[in-house]
Amino acid sequence: MQKYRKFLYAFVALAVFAGLFGGCAARGASPVQKSTVSMGSVVTVKVYGAENADGELLANTILGAIADLDTKVISKNAQTSELARLNMSEHPETPQKVSPELFVALRETKAIYSQSDGKAALASGALTEIWGMDTESFRVPFSSEIESAKALCTDETVLFTDDGCVAFRNGQTLNLGSVGKGLACDKAVQMLAETGLLPQNGGMLVSVGGSLALVGSPKNGAPFTVGVRNPFGSENEHFATLSMSGGFVSTSGSYEKKFEKDGKTYHHLLDLTTGFPAETDLCAVTVTAKTGLQSDALSTLCFLLGEEKSLPILKEYSAEAIFVYTDRTVHVTGGLSSALQMTDSTFKAEAV
């Protein structure tokens, strides 16, 4: 029996050590995480599966690139940005050359919002300004102000030329505020590719104020687990999780950037046809898409248009969505239903 005993000992010892090593691998190293404030929100970069120094270098590079994108290109407030200078030009009707990066962002935003029945536009600056949306010094404008601002918030007078120029009507203000976070997510992924710093078998998650870019895997090829914020809870609470192995996700909710005046609550998602915050029974829409700009623009569009009108547009962009209603009903489009896991039983999920 001696030889069986040897085998038995060897087997048990092996099992024990396999268990131990398996245990270590399962616990994994925590990601390198860096956060900063830019674009008026929190930007977080997480790098999975990298040595600390490499992860920090990558995170810092991306945080720097996002801050630059804001202050040098797309910010409407920073007087230094290319968009701010474009908006301040004395003769905007004369086509002006802009950087390829800004050109693509402006043209794509206009293209997506052209399907909004006039509720959203690239040239929304006149209205967001009088509501104090850009500076977060909110106020309810006078109706005369709203009427004159509304007339300026149309993209019919925003024109693009084939050689990279932009022209628009005097008095109009082009605004990338509703897609800025998504553009920053796109920038992050572009920087990641340029630096070639993505750890092998690792991953990266970038959050720009709740819009996310996901690349690779957090652990051993497994998908990312993304919480979907509970619109009725605090910022760190979620009602469901999404299992995602890459791509972009954004949420537009009426709980963000809101203020109260004379007992009435105003949120930040303006319907340009009325000049007021959109009246809807939706309280949030989450969209997954192929680019950050698309997920960000489409989540705004879906919130303003409502579910029924949004579905064909989502399809056109191969995007998926989660519609959350004030009565806690949750509608999920087909492509996401298996990825969505409800974690809060007070919400009721239904497939679309």
Add this chain to the structure above:
Amino acid sequence: MTKKWISRADVIVLAVLLLVGLGLWILPRVLPQGDALVAEVTVGGETVLELDLQTATARKTYTLENGVVLVTENHTVAVLSADCPDKVCVNTGVLSRVGEVAACVPTGTVVTVKGESRAILDGITY
């Protein structure tokens, strides 16, 4: 006795091996927060404060130079008050899990909970 497949001594040795293995496997799992749990506070990207949440049981407040007041209690951290108009950071509530973040945008203050245990969520969309 020679016919017995394993002896009493074998049983003891195997049992000890298994118990040691099991113990080593279970311990880090029942004590997931046994590792460091730290709240890192940065202002403008620079770390200004690190609060050990592992040992933070009694309520204690910390005031930063920019007027943001933090409170640690029962292994959690929260922003108690800040001189900003929107109070987003205060409304974020209590942070206790690895990866959770509270931020005061006007002052550029970010509080991040860091530790070895794996966060339940990789991120949250809002």
